[in-house]
Amino acid sequence: MRPANPAVSAAAPARARRRLGVRHLAVAFPVLSLVFAGIGAALGETFYLRLATEALILAGLAISVDILLGYTGLLSLGQALYFGLGAYTAAFLLGQGAVGFWGALLASLALATPVALLAGLVAIRSKGVYFILITFGLAQVAAKAVYNTRELGGSDGLVGVPVLQADFGLFRVDLGSPVAFFLLMLALIMGLYAGLNYLMHTPFGRTLVAIRSNEHRVRFLGFDPWRYKLAAYVVAANVAALCGALYPMLRGFVSPELLYFKMSADAVITVILGGVGTLIGPIYGSVALVGLRTVLGSWTEHYHMIIGALFMLAVIFMPRGFAGLFDRSEGDPAQDEGEGT
Amino acid sequence: MSAPAAILEVEKLKVSFGGLKAVNDVSFSVRRGSVTSVIGPNGAGKSTLFNLICGAIAPDGGRVRLNGNDVTGWPPNRIARAGLARSFQITNLFFDLTVEENLRLAAQALEPGGKLLQPKRRSERANAKVRELLERFELSHKARELAGYLSHGEQRRLEIAVALAGEPELLLLDEPTQGMSHGDTADTSRMIRELARDITILLIEHDIELVMGLSHWVVVMHQGQKLSEGPPEQVRADPAVRRAYLGEA
Secondary structure, X not given: OOOOOHHHHHHHHHHHHOOOOHHHXXXXXXXXXXXHHHHHHHHOOOHHHHHHHHHHHHHHHHHHHHHHHHHHOOOOOOOHHHHHHHHHHHHHHHHOOOOOHHXXXXXXXXXXXXXXXXXXXXXXXXXXXXXXXXXXXXXXXXXXXXXXXXXXXXXXXXXXXXXXXXXXXXXXXXXXXXXXXXXXXXXXXXXXXXXXXXXXXXXXXXXXXXXXXXXXXXXXXXXOXXXXXXXXXXXXXXXXXXXXXXXHHHHOOEOHHHHOHHHHHHHXXXXXXXXXXXXXXXXXXHHHHHHHHHHHHHHOOOHHHHHHHHHHHHHHHOOOXXXXXXXXXXXXXXXXOOXXX | XXXXXXXXXXXXXXXXXXOEEEEEEEEEEEEOOOEEEEEOOOOOOXXXXXHHHHOOOOOOEEEEEEOOEEOOOOOHHHHHHOOEEEOOOOOOOOOOOEHHHHHHHHHHHHOOHHHHHOOHHHOHHHHHHHHHHHHHOOOHHHOOOEHHHOOHHXXXXXXXXXXXXXXXXXXXXXXXXXXXXXXXXXXXXXXHHHHOOXXXXXXXXXXXXXXXXXXXXXXXXXXXXXXXXXXXXXXXXXXXXXXXXXXXX
């Protein structure tokens, strides 16, 4: 069949080439999730819906790592600090009955911002491996402090977080319903993705990418890299804290493990598996990792060894992560597509 | 306020690394609208002098004045904002970003801070600058390519284009013909001459013929000190310069 219109045939190869772009992963994710939620609701499923909701919450922590690692070139091994901060703030206030859904979220952001500013002032002054060590150290100190604070439940953590109603003015979401919570979390994580994706394409975001690429040169163009890195650090901390605040709403409790190194390290692994510098990759990565852990964990208690081996294989065969498989541009996925100029 | 005739004044600038006096009591000034060159054998302290002027390293003593303002000890980003841009001897670009993005980032300095969080297309002045530079430096067809994939000559051109993107008043070029073929060197020489029509240039170069043909004023460095300065013919005739440098060639 010959194309009737030559303009259409000329445009076709370009469209075909873009068919599998990273952006399409961002469309596919909510679509697949809605199908999943529909099936889950129809079957009256609870376990997998709640597990998927947890994966989305952890995806927020991974996105927080990706802002720093994928866009700013900073490896934080302590992002669990902010996740835990948000979780504990929400659990503590909700347990007291002091706040509702929105109050808990706002309180964790209000606390994460000054903490991140202070920690960032210390951590970002140091370069390279020292930044990694300081972020690691800060999270370890915080975890130990929480572990030893009786008011925060010590090693047991805080339990008895009530089931909430999230009031959206026009409608209310009952967080006791697994489907409703899943859909709320899906909307939130896609909203975060859209907002951060926008941010990373503004001149501010492009300057972060430039800092990751060649910090030395940025300075001679008239920009102070330090300010940009601090801003990125605070944004990332707020993303982690926001998602952390949702954790006790889902699970009903928090424990010091939320601040442990394993949380931070899992988030980094999630980002690397999903695709560094893509924002959407870590969301897929989180679902994959939580899924793997559950499936393998039901077979053997030594599932960490299998995940470790799979991680190594993934790094060898998909060096740019899952999302990297869909990225046709050369260089790295944080690369801009050049629209707007 | 009328602008001073000298855009850059360097006064008794000095720095040492360990016991080595890399730059020792160097003074000179750059007249607005001129091309001034710093020449000297390897290790004469030319690049260190550049690093002191643009804020990459802090001097142990002396002053740097840009447009009459004392900028001694300012960080490089502040000096850049004050109107000084530089290129690097060893190509220093965002190699994993596109040519267009390299320029866009540099041109963003033209925009007020309020545009930072708006979509890029709102930074009209920066975007217009990018298009202008892509054309002027014959890089339009490479706009979407990664800077790291350009040829050496193209990278050297982009290096200068990036330095120009912030519309500096004074441009420091550190060996712009480094590693270039003879033909490319001639092109670069022509380009510098063109640039000099609307911008003040301070140049480090070891291609003497290029320097002599381009410059209004030449400063000769030797072992960290200023050996001589003057118009090209005068410097060329200076016996001390011939002994220290030109005689070797």
